[in-house]
Amino acid sequence: MIGISEFKYRTAEHNCAHKYLLPKLIKILNEVKFDKDKNIFELGCGNGSVANFLYNKGYKVTGVDPSKEGIVIANKKFPHINLKLGSCYDDLQKNYGQFNAVISLEVIEHVFEPHKYAACVFDLLKDGGSAIISTPYHGYLKNVALSITGKMDDHFTALWDYGHIKFWSKKTLRQLLNEVGFADIRFLRVGRIPILAKSMIAVANKGKT
DSSP: OTTOTTOOOOOSSOOTTHHHHHHHHHHHHTTSOOOTTOEEEEESOTTSHHHHHHHTTTOEEEEEESOHHHHHHHHHHOTTSEEEEOOTTSOHHHHHOOEEEEEEESOGGGOSOHHHHHHHHHHHEEEEEEEEEEEEOOOHHHHHHHHHTTOHHHHHTTTSTTOOOOOOOHHHHHHHHHHTTOEEEEEEEESSSGGGOSEEEEEEEOOOO
16 A cells, blocks of 8 residues: 555564454454354555465455565565555456455555545445454543653654654544445454553444345
8 A cells, every 4th residue: 555565574573562452352253143264354465474364264365565565574484375556546356356355454544545445444344344453542631641741752753764744533434434435334442441442342243226
């Protein structure tokens, strides 16, 4: 995706966010109605660590990422998983088909054109499928707490090359997903207590047409 094609990966290990994201992700996936092959698409698969985690849980994962460095690491470490160079600006539905679930963890905050991103996720889903999208949580009380404690600069990562460029609230993320056709959108907060959550996870369904 434009803006994170040079995002750097050094290893095929999980990052710190996965500790609180992955347990909740599994609980959400347990509620998804899968076909017998349990196909998942990961938009922004990075170094492949999440795809491999899901593979070991019995899911068949396909994924893309715009980081050449990330995909090289992923293909070397996890050759048994279909992970390729690509982004939401490609015709991913044409290239890969449709899935019961599309996951995208801590990606949307890096994307310059979020409507294209959201439309891509929508197109990748089968009717009745679920999108699972996580992003750092921004709420009024959390932002006040960050300001009072002097942590706002750390939180907005201004000095991080290819870092966060969008800062989503439940309201703005819900509006984005509604605009591309998603319905029945719910949010879960993870990491810390809810009002100070590190991330939020949007679960959005593609209604049958």
